[in-house]
Amino acid sequence: MTRLRAASLGFGVVFGFVLAWSRLAEPRVIHDMLLLRSPYAYEIMASVVGICFVAIRLLERRRPHALLTGRPVVVERVRPARRHVLGSVLFGLGWSITLACPGPIAVQVGQGFFWGACTLAGVLVGIRAYLWREERRARVTADAVFSPSA
Amino acid sequence: MRSDLLAQAPWYVAGPLMALVVLGLFVVVGERIGVVGGFSSIVERTSLGRPLGWKAWFVVGVLTGGAAFSAVTEHWRVHEQYYWLQGRVGEAGLAPVLVLGGVCIGYGAKAAQGCTSGNGIGGCSVGSPASIVATATFMATAIASAFVWSWLS
Numbered sequence: 001m002t003r004l005r006a007a008s009l010g011f012g013v014v015f016g017f018v019l020a021w022s023r024l025a026e027p028r029v030i031h032d033m034l035l036l037r038s039p040y041a042y043e044i045m046a047s048v049v050g051i052c053f054v055a056i057r058l059l060e061r062r063r064p065h066a067l068l069t070g071r072p073v074v075v076e077r078v079r080p081a082r083r084h085v086l087g088s089v090l091f092g093l094g095w096s097i098t099l100a101c102p103g104p105i106a107v108q109v110g111q112g113f114f115w116g117a118c119t120l121a122g123v124l125v126g127i128r129a130y131l132w133r134e135e136r137r138a139r140v141t142a143d144a145v146f147s148p149s150a
Numbered sequence: 151m152r153s154d155l156l157a158q159a160p161w162y163v164a165g166p167l168m169a170l171v172v173l174g175l176f177v178v179v180g181e182r183i184g185v186v187g188g189f190s191s192i193v194e195r196t197s198l199g200r201p202l203g204w205k206a207w208f209v210v211g212v213l214t215g216g217a218a219f220s221a222v223t224e225h226w227r228v229h230e231q232y233y234w235l236q237g238r239v240g241e242a243g244l245a246p247v248l249v250l251g252g253v254c255i256g257y258g259a260k261a262a263q264g265c266t267s268g269n270g271i272g273g274c275s276v277g278s279p280a281s282i283v284a285t286a287t288f289m290a291t292a293i294a295s296a297f298v299w300s301w302l303s
Contacts, residue, residue, distance in 0.1 A: 004179065004204055005204065005207045007178050007179060008175075008179060008204040008205070008207035008208040008211065009207045009208070009210060009211040009214070010211065011171050011174050011175055011178075011179075011208060011211060012188075012207065012208040012209060012210060012211015012212045012213075012214065012215060013211040013212075013214050013215040013218060014167070014170075014171050014211075014215060015168065015171045015183075015208075015211070015212050015215060016211060016212035016213060016214060016215020016216045016217075016218070016219070017215035017216070017218055017219050018159065018164050018167045018168055018171075018215075019212070019215070019216065020215065020216045020219035020220070021158070021159040021164065021219055022158060022159045022161075022164040023158045023159075025216065026233075027232060027233040027234075027235070028233050031233065031234070031296065034292050034293050034295075034296035034297075035293075035296055035297065035300060036293065040158075040161055043161035043162075043165065044161045044164050044165045044168065045165075045270060045271065046165075047161060047162065047165025047166060047169065048165050048166075048168045048169045048172060048271050048275070049270075049271060049274045049275050051165070051166060051169040051173075052169050052172045052173060052176075052271070052275035052276075053274075053275050053276075053277065055169075055173055056173070056176060056275055056276055059173075059176070059177070064176075064177060064180075065180070066177070066178065066179055066180025066181075067177060067178045068178055068179060068180075069179070069180055071180055072180075073176065073177075073180045074180075075276045076182070076276070076278060077276060077277060077278045077279065078263070078278050078279065078280035078281070079279055079280060080279050080280045080282075080283040080284070081280065083261050083262060083263070084262050084263065084269075084280045084281075084283050084284040084287070085262075085283065085284070085287050086261060086262075087257075087258045087259065087260070087261025087262030087263070087284070088258065088262045088269075088283075088284040088285075088287035088288035088291065089258070089287060089288070089291050090254045090257060090258030090261065091254065091255055091258030091259050091262055091265065091288045091291075092258070092287065092288035092289070092290070092291025092292040092295065093251075093254050093258075093291060093292075093295055094250075094251045094252065094253070094254025094255035094256075094258060095251075095255060095266075095288065095292045096291070096292040096293075096295035096296045096299060097235075097247065097248075097250070097251035097254070097295075097299070098248055098251035098252060098255065099233065099235070101185075101255065101265055101266040101267075102185035102186045102189060102255065102259065102265045102266070102267065103185045103212055103265075103266065103267050105252075105255075106185060106189075106209055106212040106213045106216065107212060107213070107215065107216030107219075108216065108227070109213055109216070110212070110213035110214060110215065110216030110217035110218075110220070111216045111217060111219070111220045111226060111227045112217075112220065112226045112227055112228040113227040113228070113230055114228065115230075115232045115236075115244060115245075115248055116227075118244070118245045118248040118249055118252070119248045119249070119251060119252040119255075120189075120252060121249055121252060122248060122249035122250060122251060122252020122253040122254075122255070122256065123186075123189055123252040123253070123255050123256035124189060124192075124193055124252075124256060125249070125252070125253050125256065126252060126253035126254065126255060126256025126257035126258070126259075126260070127186070127189055127190050127193045127256040127257070127259075127260055128193050128197060128256075129253070129256075129257055130256070130257045130260035130261060131190070131193065131194065131197070131198070131260070
């Protein structure tokens with residue numbers, strides 16, 4: 001296994017372990033979050049974003065290079081587009097139904113939660129459907145560019 | 151240690167640990183955290199023959215981390231009920247509802263270029279306007295929808 005794969009796997013294990021320990025992979029905890037009964041999940045998100053926001057800005061000043069790849073680390077700050085809103089509405093609907101988002105879904109599957117596997121199946125289908133739509137768009141664009149005009 | 155893990159992690163422990171993962175990926179791999187990207191890499195590998203990206207290994211790690219937690223605490227969730235949803239739609243209806251919800255999550259996250267990890271944690275941490283808009287949108291939608299489902303049931 002390459003060092004990049006090993007590092008990615010290692011970070012994932014830590015992330016999954018903490019998600020499980022914080023119970024964010026349990027529907028009840030997410031339900032309490034979305035119904036504004038408990039600040040717990042918001043406290044976690046706020047602390048992660050707060051710590052990283054400051055740390056990344058300090059790191060950027062040093063023009064860091066990734067330790068494993070040596071490539072300059074480029075922080076992307078993207079302008080919002082319609083896709084970010086529409087996609088997020090759909091994502092939010094799905095999240096409110098399943099009470100699990102992709103990270104917790106992976107944890108659920110790891111913990112042997114059968115219903116988590118059902119949600120994961122849907123996630124994979126949804127991703128494939130999106131990729132199919134993008135392929136179709138690319139083909140239509142290519143046809144329009146390369147087809148001779150009438 | 152096992153008794154500590156049986157209790158829910160305090161937010162001031164879980165948050166900084168997750169921040170270490172976000173920062174670790176940034177410094178070591180040079181990339182933003184993201185989970186749906188990992189699932190997408192696996193889908194692209196199996197259906198389009200593209201090579202597996204680092205995020206696929208990250209997702210395998212997340213799954214493994216969940217399994218490791220269950221192994222350490224000796225608490226697996228094989229026969230667990232699905233909270234209030236199972237009582238509302240019954241066992242026969244639960245799988246199709248979860249699959250449908252999953253489709254919305256997968257398609258929506260790809261369209262929005264990230265999920266709660268990618269946009270909510272990673273993107274907001276770097277101050278990306280698109281991630282901030284996406285996060286605000288999916289949070290508002292999820293909260294409003296949760297209240298609607300709760301009212302309807």
